[in-house]
Amino acid sequence: MIFSTLTFLLCLFGVANAHFRLLYPLPRGNFVADDEPKFCGGYTDVTTNRTTFPLSGGFFSIRAGHPNWTGGVLISTVANPNSFDNFTVNGVDQLVHPYAKQADTGTFCIPLNISAAGIAGATDGANVTIQVVFDGGDGNLYQCADLTLSANLTSPPSDVTCSNVTTTPTPTSAGTSPTGSTAGALGSAHGLSAVTALVLGLVGVAAASL
Ligand SMILES: [Cu+2]
Helix, strand or coil, X not given: CHHXXXXXXXXXXXHHHCCEEEEECCCCCCCCHHHCCCHHHHCCCCCCCCEEEECCXXXXXXXXXXXXXXXXXXXXXXXXCCXXXXXXXXXXXXXXXXXXXXXXXXXXXXXXXXXXXXXXXXXXXXXXXXXXXXXXXXXXXXXXXXXXXXXXXXXXXXXXXXXXXXXXXXXXXXXXXXXXXXXXXXXXXXXXXXXXXXXXXXXXXXXXXX
C-alpha cells in the first residue's frame, strides 16, 4: 500500500515536472505545478512584483518539459486582469506573440516585441500583464507576468539569461533541419534580424536553414 502510494506520487511528480516554467519575465508567484492548468497558473490577481520590460526588443524565456509543444503569449492592459476575458478584445484573444510549435524540450529564449504587436494601450509606462499559454499535450497551461513597459529600455537587463538549450527527441546532424520540427516558427514569425538570430541560438539556426 505504501509502495503503491509512493509510486503514484512519483508518477504525479514526474508528470507535473514536465509542464513548463516561465523563467523571464518573472511570473506572478512561485511555480505550483498542480495550479498551472488554471488561469495565470493559479495566481488570479495582479501582483506588485512588476518587471520593467522593453516596449520593443524584449524577449521571454521558458523551460519546456514536454516535446512537440505549442506556445503563445496573450496580453492584457486591464489594471487587474483576473480572468481570461481580460486578455480578449471583443471576444478575441489579444495575442502579443502568435501561437507557434516547437518539437524540442529545454530552455528557450523567444523575441517578444510588444510595440510591434500594435496593442491599444500597450505604450511607454503602461502597466500590462502577459499570459504565456503552453500546450504540451496535457492541456493548456498558463503563467502570467505583470510588467511596466519602458521605451527607454531597449533590451532586458544583462543579468537575465537568454539562451536556447534544447533536447531534440531525435538527434540530427548539423546543417539539416530537425525532422518533423517547426523549430524556426517561434522566431521567424517576427522576422529574424541577424542579431536576434544569434541570440536565439538553436532556434535561429533552424530558421536560417529553412
Ligand atoms: Cu505537463
